Amino acid sequence: MDQSRYKQVETHRGFTYSYYFSPPATGKPVLFFAHGFPLNSSLWRKQVAFFEPLGYGLLVPDLLGYGATDKPTDPKLYVGSGHAHDIADILDAEGLEQVIAIGHDWGSRAVSRLISHHPQRVSACALLAVGYGPPVLPNMDTVTRSPEITQTIGYDVFAYIRFFIQPDAAAIIEEHIDSFINLMFPDSPQLWKDYLCVEGGARAWIESNKTAGLPSYMTLEDKEFIKKSLLSGGLSGPLCWYKVIPDKANAEDDASISPTASDFNQPLLFIAFTKDNVALPVFGDSAHKKYAKGPVTRKEISGDHWAVESHTSEVNDILLQWVEGL
Template sequence: MDQSRYKQAKTQRGFTYSYYWSPPALGKPVLFFSHGFPENSFLWRKQVPFFESLGYGLFVPDLLGYGGTDKPTDPKIYTGSGHAHDLADILDAEGVKQVIAIGHDWGVYPVSRLINFYPQRVSACVFFAGSYAPPLPEGGDRISKHEEIKQRFGYDVFAYMRFFVQPDAAAVIEKHIDSFISLVWPETIQLWKDHLCVDGGARAWIENNKQSPLPWYMTPEEKGYLKNAFLTHGISAPLCWYKAMLEETTNEDDASANPPEAAEVKQPLLYVAFTGDCVSLPAMADAVHARYAKGLVTRKEIGGDHWGVESHATELNEILLQWLRGLDS
């Protein structure tokens, strides 16, 4: 991604964001690409040149805690409305009234809260490796509901989260960064089932400095970029996205979205299921969309695991392009 296209803007909350910006050609919409954990805007390196060449506008930020954006380490700051307000401020700075919002992994969260708090700013939405995330004022964190999830799906899907919210998690990860990278980007998805989705498995893998070969879709240069980013910026701020789930302020913030009315998705929604993903399970997404986005969902599938955005970029880009063109017809 062309570094000269990155800009910076300060939000009303006082945070400086770094973001890739490419204005749209006449008549083309702006696509907002929202990355998840633990990548920054680098995640979208295979989407940006493709859609930029077709004239689409591109707004691709390093979200709060990542890359060139500010990195507060108080989980209370990472509320859904906070993300939404920040992003709306940056869109205002660029004179963008409306976007098609596209999220991957944790990136689905700010997309969802834009829909809840600024529905007029989102003309359509897209979810990869995750679903629309409705506001849950009664508390909806996956950490406290792991027994329920284990009984439903047969394994401890979100076991790794209990490590990520521990006080020493960042120090452990940064000390064994190569091990962390090989766990997060596994050579095969079975590694996730054997370690990431086992209570204590993620900590044990990283503390013992276990490593596996890179997956076929990641080059040594790409790994080098990620490693440098993690060591330069640290991992404490990105882990706040997980810790925020346990904060009472998150429940209060979700309540301020005034569900159930604001929780309903009124925009066209594209969901691409990654059928090899054992964490962001398609069955979970399907249940959420059936409840909150009735009759508005276009569902597609690709055979990738959690990182299908990278491993199956050509196929995914074509699915997204055809859906975008369908919005105009």
């Protein structure tokens, strides 16, 4: 991505955000792309390369904790309304009334909260791998509900979160960064089921410096870029996206969203990745059945969590066809 197109803005919360911006051609909408863990805005570089020549406007931030954006380490600052208000401030800085919001992984949560708190700013939304995130109820997060989820799914799908929220997680990951990258970007989807979804599995893999082959979509140069970007800012900020989950501040923040605002009417595209052993399509399907009141388009790609990288052409073609049909 062309570094000269990155800009910075200070939000009302006092955080400086870095974001890639390319203005739209006449008559074209702006696509807002929100990344997840552990990548920054570079996740969307292949979408930028595809949509920019077609005249679409592009707004691609490093979300809080990542890249050249500020990296506070207090989890309470990562509540959903905070992300939503920060994004709205970026839209204001560019004079954008509305965007088509596209999210992957934790980026889907950011898009979900933007819809909850500033629905007028989102004309339509596309969620990849991770579906719409409804407001959490007190004591009903993915950490405390693990036994219930395990019984339903058949394995401890969110076991890794219990490691990510530990006080020593950031230091351990930074010390064993190569092992962490190999685990987060597996050469086989089964690796996640064997280690991320087993109690203590993620910690054991990383602390033991286990490694595996790189996935087909990742070069050594790609891995070094990820490694450098993570170590330059540290993991304390990115892990706050997880640490806020069991924090009562999260439930209190979501409690400010009315039942009516929990539903959304914007057109939704959900791209399910059928080989993702953590962000299971059923999670998104269940949420959309309950909360999506507008038209829903559902597509599947036979890839794991990183099908954005491994199945780029499929992802781009689906997004383009959907956007053109709005």
